[in-house]
Amino acid sequence: MMTNPTGRLTQGQFGFLPDLTDAEISMQIAYGLARGYAWSVEYTDDPHPRNTYWEMFGMPMFDLKDAAGVLMELQNCRKTFPNHYIRLQAFDSTRGVESIAMSFIVNRPAVEPGFTLVRQETVGRTMRYTIHGYSTDQPEGERYKR
Amino acid sequence: MANSSEAGTTITDKKKRYSAGVLKYRQMGYWDADYVPKETDTICLFRITPQEGVDPVEAAAAVAGESSTATWTVVWTDRLTACDSYRAKAFKVEPVPNGPGQYFAWVAYDIILFEEGSIANMTASLIGNVFSFKPLKAARLEDIRIPVAYVKTFKGPPTGLVVERERLDKFGRPLLGATTKPKLGLSGRNYGRVIYEGLKGGLDFMKDDENINSQPFMHWRDRFLYVMDAVNKATAATGEVKGSYLNITGATVEDMYERAEFAKDLGSVIVMVDLVVGWSTIQSMANWCRRNDMILHMHRAGHGTYTRQKNHGVSFRVIAKWLRLAGVDHLHAGTAVGKLEGDPLTVQGYYNVCRDSYTKQDLPRGLFFDQDWCDLKKVMPVASGGIHAGQMHQLLDLFGDDVVLQFGGGTIGHPAGIQAGAVANRVALESMVKARNEGKDILNEGPQILKNAAKFCGPLQQALDTWGDISFNYASTDTSDYAATPAASN
Numbered sequence: 001m002m003t004n005p006t007g008r009l010t011q012g013q014f015g016f017l018p019d020l021t022d023a024e025i026s027m028q029i030a031y032g033l034a035r036g037y038a039w040s041v042e043y044t045d046d047p048h049p050r051n052t053y054w055e056m057f058g059m060p061m062f063d064l065k066d067a068a069g070v071l072m073e074l075q076n077c078r079k080t081f082p083n084h085y086i087r088l089q090a091f092d093s094t095r096g097v098e099s100i101a102m103s104f105i106v107n108r109p110a111v112e113p114g115f116t117l118v119r120q121e122t123v124g125r126t127m128r129y130t131i132h133g134y135s136t137d138q139p140e141g142e143r144y145k146r
Numbered sequence: 147m148a149n150s151s152e153a154g155t156t157i158t159d160k161k162k163r164y165s166a167g168v169l170k171y172r173q174m175g176y177w178d179a180d181y182v183p184k185e186t187d188t189i190c191l192f193r194i195t196p197q198e199g200v201d202p203v204e205a206a207a208a209v210a211g212e213s214s215t216a217t218w219t220v221v222w223t224d225r226l227t228a229c230d231s232y233r234a235k236a237f238k239v240e241p242v243p244n245g246p247g248q249y250f251a252w253v254a255y256d257i258i259l260f261e262e263g264s265i266a267n268m269t270a271s272l273i274g275n276v277f278s279f280k281p282l283k284a285a286r287l288e289d290i291r292i293p294v295a296y297v298k299t300f301k302g303p304p305t306g307l308v309v310e311r312e313r314l315d316k317f318g319r320p321l322l323g324a325t326t327k328p329k330l331g332l333s334g335r336n337y338g339r340v341i342y343e344g345l346k347g348g349l350d351f352m353k354d355d356e357n358i359n360s361q362p363f364m365h366w367r368d369r370f371l372y373v374m375d376a377v378n379k380a381t382a383a384t385g386e387v388k389g390s391y392l393n394i395t396g397a398t399v400e401d402m403y404e405r406a407e408f409a410k411d412l413g414s415v416i417v418m419v420d421l422v423v424g425w426s427t428i429q430s431m432a433n434w435c436r437r438n439d440m441i442l443h444m445h446r447a448g449h450g451t452y453t454r455q456k457n458h459g460v461s462f463r464v465i466a467k468w469l470r471l472a473g474v475d476h477l478h479a480g481t482a483v484g485k486l487e488g489d490p491l492t493v494q495g496y497y498n499v500c501r502d503s504y505t506k507q508d509l510p511r512g513l514f515f516d517q518d519w520c521d522l523k524k525v526m527p528v529a530s531g532g533i534h535a536g537q538m539h540q541l542l543d544l545f546g547d548d549v550v551l552q553f554g555g556g557t558i559g560h561p562a563g564i565q566a567g568a569v570a571n572r573v574a575l576e577s578m579v580k581a582r583n584e585g586k587d588i589l590n591e592g593p594q595i596l597k598n599a600a601k602f603c604g605p606l607q608q609a610l611d612t613w614g615d616i617s618f619n620y621a622s623t624d625t626s627d628y629a630a631t632p633a634a635s636n
Contacts (some may be wrong), residue, residue, distance in 0.1 A: 004348075013579060017577065027584045034229045061172065100312070104318070131382050
């Protein structure tokens with residue numbers, strides 16, 4: 001159980017809000033599509049803050065212009081990985097941006113074990129810090145079993 | 147306002163031009179009403195207030211002269227040089243709308259005048275001697291057009307706002323920060339407590355204030371050690387990348403390198419410097435940050451001494467352009483609604499300078515020139531000073547997503563504590579972004595959106611109860627000459 005005020009992982013642009021309903025998710029998808037972004041569904045069972053590369057649930061949907069299609073992909077991903085973290089990411093290919101424009105979590109494991117801070121004492125009073133995810137002590141795919 | 151009288155034209159006869167004595171600046175070649183600026187010229191727009199009886203064209207020519215090659219008298223040694231290249235040329239003078247006694251003067255500078263990649267050199271010319279020149283009561287550098295050829299001699303921000311977001315893994319919303327308070331007196335241990343609470347509560351960044359360096363109450367190493375323990379603990383508690391701007395400003399550049407190295411050794415993602423360290427130091431620190439994967443935060447300490455008064459000094463939009471070239475990743479650029487000076491449109495002009503790929507001329511925002519940034523990285527503007535959660539809709543409407551919103555007092559002064567203050571701000575922010583994306587008219591519906599969010603977030607309700615009505619309604623000093631815009635609040 002994580003001890004921050006939300007009690008859960010706070011990554012993503014809506015990490016502090018109650019879970020978005022599918023209708024609310026659709027509105028965010030539509031906002032991105034209207035701005036020309038390409039949506040992508042990604043999942044992981046290692047949400048370490050510096051684990052950049054979550055697994056892609058298929059490629060970014062460059063040619064998909066309909067929010068319902070993106071939501072369908074998300075639902076497929078939820079069916080396949082009901083106990084993983086899943087996020088929606090929108091890519092903006094505008095020159096000078098060419099990066100992610102939106103990103104928010106749309107599925108979480110029932111229990112979020114979080115991370116521990118491992119301190120290694122070194123010279124003087126200096127510390128080396130390691131953020132260690134409790135779940136990653138288990139092999140991939142077996143981390144969030146209830 | 148071309149002046150075609152005898153005294154107003156450049157003397158072309160070389161004997162007359164270079165005979166010993168004193169000539170008018172416009173006779174020496176610093177005024178050319180027909181001059182067409184080259185693509186490679188730097189163009190400056192000065193606001194000048196000539197002394198009584200001083201002709202504005204002569205004053206403009208004097209500005210061109212004193213900011214390039216002229217001295218007060220004729221010198222024959224000019225003839226050893228291709229002197230016409232080195233003379234800046236005033237080419238247009240216009241009265242300032244509704245500004246009696248003031249004139250706008252456009253001056254062009256050849257690219258040979260400035261050392262490549264050196265803001266120190268460019269500023270030594272453009273704002274070197276000329277601002278003390280006696281025939282002018284006052285002078286202000288309002289705006290500058292920097293040619294692409296010169297822009298390309300700079301590396302710009304070490305990280306830039308796009309890559310900063312990638313490193314922090316934070317997209318689609320403004321970043322949230324707070325300055326640790328009280329700014330002076332906390333021990334390193336107490337200081338780190340504030341950092342931990344703010345970050346664990348939901349802020350992305352905490353910040354040293356401009357005057358926290360290494361005073362008797364807190365040695366800089368102590369601060370860095372405790373702060374980084376707090377940052378890492380908060381990262382583990384939230385699963386988010388967190389940072390705290392460690393101010394590496396010190397008495398000497400050597401001190402600054404030492405502090406920067408220690409910040410890097412401890413794993414900080416960001417360091418901070420004050421504007422008062424000067425241009426050469428800023429560029430050196432930018433180079434260091436580029437070599438060490440570090441974000442560079444610029445606190446514009448001291449700028450108000452020369453940017454605020456409209457008749458004299460340098461506009462902040464010019465300082466922002468120079469800082470983007472010199473290479474900073476974050477820049478305090480005003481809040482418009484907070485406690486510090488800033489007319490909303492003028493402040494938006496600064497934000498455009500930081501974030502645009504191509505800045506368009508926009509007179510109501512004080513932008514006199516098109517500026518092609520030719521793919522130079524973008525600076526993340528920072529809004530800081532007297533802002534609170536109740537203004538979230540205004541802030542998002544004014545500044546969009548690419549900004550760091552810093553609520554210092556508005557976090558730390560929360561009645562239920564620092565974590566609660568951070569929660570209130572984060573929930574207010576995310577609710578507003580979500581509502582905007584859903585197509586809501588946040589400027590009008592904002593207060594209701596916040597009220598609705600407060601129903602599931604007690605700390606936000608407390609914040610609104612405490613600060614909901616606080617605003618700073620004072621007229622701004624530095625406003626556009628082309629549109630009247632009273633400071634907007636609440």
